Amino acid sequence: MNKYSGKSVLKGIAVGRIFWYQKQDYQVVKTEITDIDAEIGRYKQAIETAKEQLTALYDEALVNVGEDHAMIFDIHRMMLEDDDYLEAIEDVVKEGVNAEYAVEMAQDQFAEMFASMDDEYMKARAADVKDISQRVVRILMGVAEDGIPTDEPVILVADDLTPSETVKMDKNKILAFVTVRGSSNSHTAILARSMNLPALVNTAMEPSEEWNGKVGVVDGFNGEFIMEPDQELLDEMIRRKNQWVADLEALELLKGKDNVTSDGRKVHIYANIGKVSDADAALSADAGGIGLFRSEFLYLGRDTFPTEEEQYVSYKTVLEKMEGRKVIIRTLDIGADKKVDYFNLEPEENPALGYRAIRICLDRPEIFITQLRAIYRASAYGQAAIMFPMIVSVEEVRRVKEIVEQVKGELKVEGYPMGGVELGIMVETPAAAVISAELAKEVDFFSIGTNDLTQYTLAVDRQNQKLESTCNTHHPAVLKLIEMTVQSAHDAGIWAGICGELAADTDLTETFLDMGVDELSVSPSAVLKVRKAVRDI
Ligand code: PEP
Numbered sequence: 001m002n003k004y005s006g007k008s009v010l011k012g013i014a015v016g017r018i019f020w021y022q023k024q025d026y027q028v029v030k031t032e033i034t035d036i037d038a039e040i041g042r043y044k045q046a047i048e049t050a051k052e053q054l055t056a057l058y059d060e061a062l063v064n065v066g067e068d069h070a071m072i073f074d075i076h077r078m079m080l081e082d083d084d085y086l087e088a089i090e091d092v093v094k095e096g097v098n099a100e101y102a103v104e105m106a107q108d109q110f111a112e113m114f115a116s117m118d119d120e121y122m123k124a125r126a127a128d129v130k131d132i133s134q135r136v137v138r139i140l141m142g143v144a145e146d147g148i149p150t151d152e153p154v155i156l157v158a159d160d161l162t163p164s165e166t167v168k169m170d171k172n173k174i175l176a177f178v179t180v181r182g183s184s185n186s187h188t189a190i191l192a193r194s195m196n197l198p199a200l201v202n203t204a205m206e207p208s209e210e211w212n213g214k215v216g217v218v219d220g221f222n223g224e225f226i227m228e229p230d231q232e233l234l235d236e237m238i239r240r241k242n243q244w245v246a247d248l249e250a251l252e253l254l255k256g257k258d259n260v261t262s263d264g265r266k267v268h269i270y271a272n273i274g275k276v277s278d279a280d281a282a283l284s285a286d287a288g289g290i291g292l293f294r295s296e297f298l299y300l301g302r303d304t305f306p307t308e309e310e311q312y313v314s315y316k317t318v319l320e321k322m323e324g325r326k327v328i329i330r331t332l333d334i335g336a337d338k339k340v341d342y343f344n345l346e347p348e349e350n351p352a353l354g355y356r357a358i359r360i361c362l363d364r365p366e367i368f369i370t371q372l373r374a375i376y377r378a379s380a381y382g383q384a385a386i387m388f389p390m391i392v393s394v395e396e397v398r399r400v401k402e403i404v405e406q407v408k409g410e411l412k413v414e415g416y417p418m419g420g421v422e423l424g425i426m427v428e429t430p431a432a433a434v435i436s437a438e439l440a441k442e443v444d445f446f447s448i449g450t451n452d453l454t455q456y457t458l459a460v461d462r463q464n465q466k467l468e469s470t471c472n473t474h475h476p477a478v479l480k481l482i483e484m485t486v487q488s489a490h491d492a493g494i495w496a497g498i499c500g501e502l503a504a505d506t507d508l509t510e511t512f513l514d515m516g517v518d519e520l521s522v523s524p525s526a527v528l529k530v531r532k533a534v535r536d537i
């Protein structure tokens with residue numbers, strides 16, 4: 001039995017088998033083969049398996065995001081039936097070469113052909129050829145797509161996880177996350193929290209191949225990861241896990257109840273989401289709306305920009321799922337820890353202080369306009385609101401509003417129906433909090449991003465695990481800025497909420513209500529916990 005301490009991200013307990021997740025850098029090597037018929041059989045079988053996977057993905061996407069969005073998997077499946085593509089693979093195998101290599105040769109040949117075409121649509125197909133070919137290669141090499149080889153859910157142990165890796169993982173296959181690196185305020189931690197999975201980061205351990213398949217326990221209450229617990233401890237942890245599950249079930253009784261204190265003060269409790277299917281978790285937690293849709297997650301884990309149509313379907317689906325409840329979509333906050341290759345961002349000395357979020361959008365308006373068009377088109381299907389991240393000046397807000405007006409004007413001419421859309425900003429820089437009185441005159445609401453507000457106020461990098469213990473999330477400077485921001489909002493007659501992780505800190509719920517905070521937006525898993533805290537006041 002070994003125990004390792006880490007920083008807990010979600011208070012919960014998981015017991016299960018360990019899987020050591022390593023980065024997916026498989027490499028195809030050219031080898032000679034003698035049994036050509038067997039190799040052809042192998043590649044044909046892999047194509048069949050790939051088609052089955054794509055059919056399953058299509059069915060899943062159909063339910064979660066609708067037909068328009070699911071279509072891509074159907075197209076990929078059809079591409080795998082293309083005679084020219086299959087022939088190109090088979091020709092190489094017939095030369096006595098292994099199937100993995102043959103698939104990559106066909107991939108390069110077809111991707112190059114598409115990339116050299118003039119038509120933008122056909123050019124974009126190059127990425128699809130790579131996508132389907134790599135699926136077949138992974139199957140041939142026995143590498144699972146998300147790296148998790150079993151269907152039995154596992155405790156995923158990793159050195160570190162990027163937001164793109166986390167977002168691609170199938171929640172149903174994971175019981176908990178434990179990482180060597182990472183800080184509790186990183187986006188990976190936020191994702192774990194939104195998946196309602198116990199998780200530890202910054203864990204003092206050195207995982208290795210031998211850990212695979214061993215029994216582990218993640219104790220998110222005490223920040224401990226235990227490998228191969230003895231029977232006594234295992235029994236004790238199973239008992240505590242059952243208690244945790246029972247406590248969660250007790251919170252279920254608060255569904256349908258008001259977020260109201262015993263002296264009658266009310267607050268909205270909304271949920272933070274990162275992808276369309278999270279809206280189901282928000283609904284099932286009885287959230288009053290979506291207080292933060294981190295739209296940049298639609299841009300992660302893929303090779304090309306999501307089109308206006310794709311984004312429109314995503315926003316529309318969330319709005320429809322939420323059935324008239326407010327859905328606040330934050331425009332993309334790419335940059336800092338959320339890296340996307342196809343944005344071609346240059347490496348920076350200080351990415352958190354760099355080219356990110358609204359700065360990219362104002363500099364590359366074509367990206368921004370595509371997103372705004374998609375949101376406004378979707379706004380006809382529910383109560384959409386938009387907020388803009390990383391604002392530091394009144395001028396930025398005015399420029400944003402000009403672009404919004406332009407987009408609305410164009411959509412009107414094109415005949416699209418649109419709903420009324422509130423416009424707000426994230427107050428997540430000290431600058432925005434300090435000039436909140438001026439900013440409040442420009443917008444309909446404020447949403448305070450305490451994750452970034454804390455990092456910029458205390459000069460503590462939220463990604464740096466070494467600073468975790470010195471970072472006082474209840475620092476009076478941060479609380480003072482929150483109070484100022486809420487006051488400025490109310491003086492101007494607008495509302496103010498909090499959507500950073502601090503919103504779920506129930507030690508501060510009363511403080512926030514005393515400040516007059518109108519809305520708390522938390523991960524779906526924390527909605528009922530915060531409701532209980534409010535009702536207990
Ligand atoms: C924040 O900074 O508090 C916030 C909600 O935005 P993000 O965590 O996505 O940076």
Ligand code: MG
Pocket residue numbers: 389428449451452
């Ligand atoms: Mg932020």
